[in-house]
Amino acid sequence: QKEVEQDPGPLSVPEGAIVSLNCTYSNSAFQYFMWYRQYSRKGPELLMYTYSSGNKEDGRFTAQVDKSSKYISLFIRDSQPSDSATYLCAIDSGGSNYKLTFGKGTLLTVNP
């Protein structure tokens, strides 16, 4: 079983839709949870960072962590064509090197 699983999509939605992106992980030692957005031929851009179970909201974005189920989600409200990108979940085990373990990414297209 891979450490972090993410549905690769692709996911196509109409403008204004609510988007739900999800990852599951296997290692209960994982402590910090992130979502990155990556546009084509660009580096990943940090969207959300959280370390506790529950919800964290930032504008149209909400990150949700359920440590008991080892499940993390990113919700995008009122999606825009500019949200079209690949979304990557990333998890930090909190080990001595703080390396991030990434999901494979979900390609999202928001159609005008």
Next chain:
Amino acid sequence: GAGVSQSPSNKVTEKGKDVELRCDPISGHTALYWYRQSLGQGLEFLIYFQGNSAPDKSGLPSDRFSAERTGGSVSTLTIQRTQQEDSAVYLCASALGGGQPQHFGDGTRLSIL
């Protein structure tokens, strides 16, 4: 302020040649990471530097890969005797410290002919 800067943005070279990739982290960031992003593999950790401490090289795929960080700032990733499977995007990230959010550059796209 300025983000993480990587150069070159693209590199094409022949199999067997050596390549050097450069990373300028965000000013004041003591933690620096290299990752590799390839089709089908996603993003994989390569190496971690914290300040002037000895690096964590646990993610380097072979002894052809090495990295250094001078003065706790700029880092260079070197790949010797390149192979076609080394073709990938090499991403650098920096953070205020270990465990802090990591910010990425746009990467170097390496193609081995």
